[in-house]
Amino acid sequence: MKKYLLIALLLVVTLAATAGDNARVCVGIAWVPNAAAYERVVMSIEAAGGEAVILPQLRPAGFEYNGTTLSEKYVDEMGVLRQEFADIVKRDTYHGTDAETLLSDVQAVVFLGGGDISPTLFAVPQPWHGIADDSPADATRDVSEFMTMAYCLDHDIPVLGLCRGMQMLGVVSGAPLIQDLPTCFEAQGKPYHYLHRMQRDAEGKRYYTPHDVAVVDSASLLFSIAGADIIRNVPSWHHQVVGDVAGTPLRVTGVTATDGMDIIEAIERTDKTFALGVQFHPEEAVRQYLKGVAGAERFMPLDEAVAYFRALIGHAHEGRRFIPGRAYVQSDTTVYNKTAEECYGFFAVLGRAEQGSLEGATAELSLLLNLFERRNPDRVDATIQEVAKWATECGWFAHAARRWEKEPAPEYVAVAKNVLGGNRVLPPNIVEHDCREDLAYIETNGVRYSPYDKDKYVSGVTVCYQAPVHEHNGRRYGFRKPSHWVFYTFPAPKSDPFGYLCDGDCGHENVTAEEDIVR
Numbered sequence: 196m197k198k199y200l201l202i203a204l205l206l207v208v209t210l211a212a213t214a215g216d217n218a219r220v221c222v223g224i225a226w227v228p229n230a231a232a233y234e235r236v237v238m239s240i241e242a243a244g245g246e247a248v249i250l251p252q253l254r255p256a257g258f259e260y261n262g263t264t265l266s267e268k269y270v271d272e273m274g275v276l277r278q279e280f281a282d283i284v285k286r287d288t289y290h291g292t293d294a295e296t297l298l299s300d301v302q303a304v305v306f307l308g309g310g311d312i313s314p315t316l317f318a319v320p321q322p323w324h325g326i327a328d329d330s331p332a333d334a335t336r337d338v339s340e341f342m343t344m345a346y347c348l349d350h351d352i353p354v355l356g357l358c359r360g361m362q363m364l365g366v367v368s369g370a371p372l373i374q375d376l377p378t379c380f381e382a383q384g385k386p387y388h389y390l391h392r393m394q395r396d397a398e399g400k401r402y403y404t405p406h407d408v409a410v411v412d413s414a415s416l417l418f419s420i421a422g423a424d425i426i427r428n429v430p431s432w433h434h435q436v437v438g439d440v441a442g443t444p445l446r447v448t449g450v451t452a453t454d455g456m457d458i459i460e461a462i463e464r465t466d467k468t469f470a471l472g473v474q475f476h477p478e479e480a481v482r483q484y485l486k487g488v489a490g491a492e493r494f495m496p497l498d499e500a501v502a503y504f505r506a507l508i509g510h511a512h513e514g515r516r517f518i519p520g521r522a523y524v525q526s527d528t529t530v531y532n533k534t535a536e537e538c539y540g541f542f543a544v545l546g547r548a549e550q551g552s553l554e555g556a557t558a559e560l561s562l563l564l565n566l567f568e569r570r571n572p573d574r575v576d577a578t579i580q581e582v583a584k585w586a587t588e589c590g591w592f593a594h595a596a597r598r599w600e601k602e603p604a605p606e607y608v609a610v611a612k613n614v615l616g617g618n619r620v621l622p623p624n625i626v627e628h629d630c631r632e633d634l635a636y637i638e639t640n641g642v643r644y645s646p647y648d649k650d651k652y653v654s655g656v657t658v659c660y661q662a663p664v665h666e667h668n669g670r671r672y673g674f675r676k677p678s679h680w681v682f683y684t685f686p687a688p689k690s691d692p693f694g695y696l697c698d699g700d701c702g703h704e705n706v707t708a709e710e711d712i713v714r
Contacts, residue, residue, distance in 0.1 A: 220245045220508045223301035225343050225360070226252040227309060227336055228263060235482035236305050236357070242481060243504035245511075248301050252335075253342040255284055256291035265335045274313075275323050276334035281315035284338055288345035298346060303353040303469075303511035305504075306340060306360025308476060311435055313337045317371055324374035341367060349554060351620060351684065353469035353510045355503060358433050361472025365437040365462055368445050373438040386454055403430040403479055405494050408449045408460045414639050414653050415448035416471045417461045420506045421499070429460075429475035430483075430494045436474060437462055444688045446650055449473070466685040468654050469510040477503045510654075520564060522617035523579040531584040537599075538583040542615065543607035544598040545586065550690050556610050558686030558693060561619035565626050566591060579615055620686065627659070627680040627694045632672045635662035635706040636713035637682070645713045649685070652692060657682040658703055659694060665709045677705050 222245045224236055233249060240247040252263055258280070259266040269280050276284070298304070313334050314321040340360075344367045347354045356364040362372055405428035410418045418424075426449070437459045440447055449461030464470035477500035483491035484500075494500075524535070533541075542563075546556030567582050568574075570589075574581070587595045603611075614620075634646035638658045644651040651657065661677035683694040697703060706712070 276313035308358035356472035364472040540603040542611035543603035555687035561621040
């Protein structure tokens with residue numbers, strides 16, 4: 196065992212060394228009331244070359260607490276968050292809290308395993324499963340994690356959800372949970388052999404159990420981490436699971452065949468840079484190897500377990516989060532004959548017209564400023580009026596001149612002021628964005644797909660090829676001089692893809708014939 200532990204420790208040193216540039220990445224760990232739960236994730240983050248930061252608890256505005264615990268009126272006799280208060284959390288999420296301040300120092304967040312999530316927080320609430328042996332652990336934690344997850348997703352902060360953390364990713368994204376696997380199988384007249392969690396032993400204890408996970412999407416984050424179609428011997432301990440992702444921005448990327456039913460083992464948000472949930476516990480494998488626990492080798496190898504945290508840190512290090520930029524303010528002299536408030540209104544209407552959502556408008560205006568600075572690199576003292584003039588006349592934004600005539604909505608004016616004030620959600624190199632009607636096809640790992648096949652977009656991998664000028668359904672689309680660029684993200688569920696320019700020698704040819712367009 197000493198020899199095995201020495202090998203494990205040497206491997207961690209190697210992993211930390213290869214992390215190199217990632218060493219200063221701060222990875223937040225979502226707040227839990229049990230401080231002992233942090234240990235294995237702290238070990239995993241540090242083994243991957245990151246710096247672990249314990250996040251503070253988030254509390255909804257107006258809720259009452261006894262110390263760190265919700266007052267009794269908020270929970271029922273089984274510890275479930277009462278429906279009237281769950282509805283408030285789902286409606287307001289993190290708005291009205293100090294989430295931006297509390298998460299300002301981290302570039303990624305890990306959500307831990309633990310007890311059940313209050314079923315009142317589901318998009319379609321369910322009654323509690325009624326199994327006293329498996330009651331929800333803590334409604335106080337449910338509230339804090341729901342808001343933390345919602346903030347991270349809204350601001351495209353990379354997240355990794357472990358077991359319960361995956362379930363919280365699913366719940367915040369609108370997916371239902373199967374509240375108890377044995378009960379679910381029994382209701383369908385099927386046997387259940389406790390593949391996902393050992394039954395209690397004679398002393399009433401449970402233990403992690405290993406099983407395999409099938410990766411069902413080769414273009415997924417999960418496949419890029421595992422590098423294989425089968426992930427062997429994942430540590431597992433759960434009785435709840437995401438039941439379905441229909442109608443949500445989630446996709447299923449891993450399953451385990453269990454007594455005649457595929458149980459969801461991994462989910463990803465298709466509209467985010469890195470939002471991955473796994474139903475298993477790579478952090479437990481890390482802990483057992485590094486602590487020299489007898490029998491650790493029955494679980495996935497240490498380097499495979501650490502890979503999940505290295506991937507999270509890698510995406511965080513690329514700056515994929517809320518990115519402060521230059522602030523644009525009103526000038527002392529009249530420029531473009533518009534006041535600052537008129538300009539904010541123009542940007543508010545433009546952002547809404549281009550993307551149709553607050554999240555999308557935030558990305559659209561971030562891209563607009565990236566483009567302005569790219570095309571006007573010497574204008575370090577440019578004002579909001581000059582940016583508005585450029586946006587109106589540059590030809591990039593459809594019907595831009597008409598946007599001055601529309602009445603802006605207050606919530607979109609707030610977005611415009613936030614982005615123009617320096618708070619962007621896109622890195623400065625993100626200067627590409629096309630309607631999918633203007634794309635000929637996309638290419639992921641050498642395979643062509645339709646630009647409408649949203650599940651085939653992989654950030655930093657997929658190349659988007661612009662189409663030559665063509666007609667479709669009576670309208671003209673495409674470009675006189677088509678180009679290509681690398682996909683970065685969908686900033687909102689219904690938005691078009693955003694990305695960055697290919698390097699000059701990236702090895703891709705432009706599309707020149709309409710016949711090559713893939714619908």
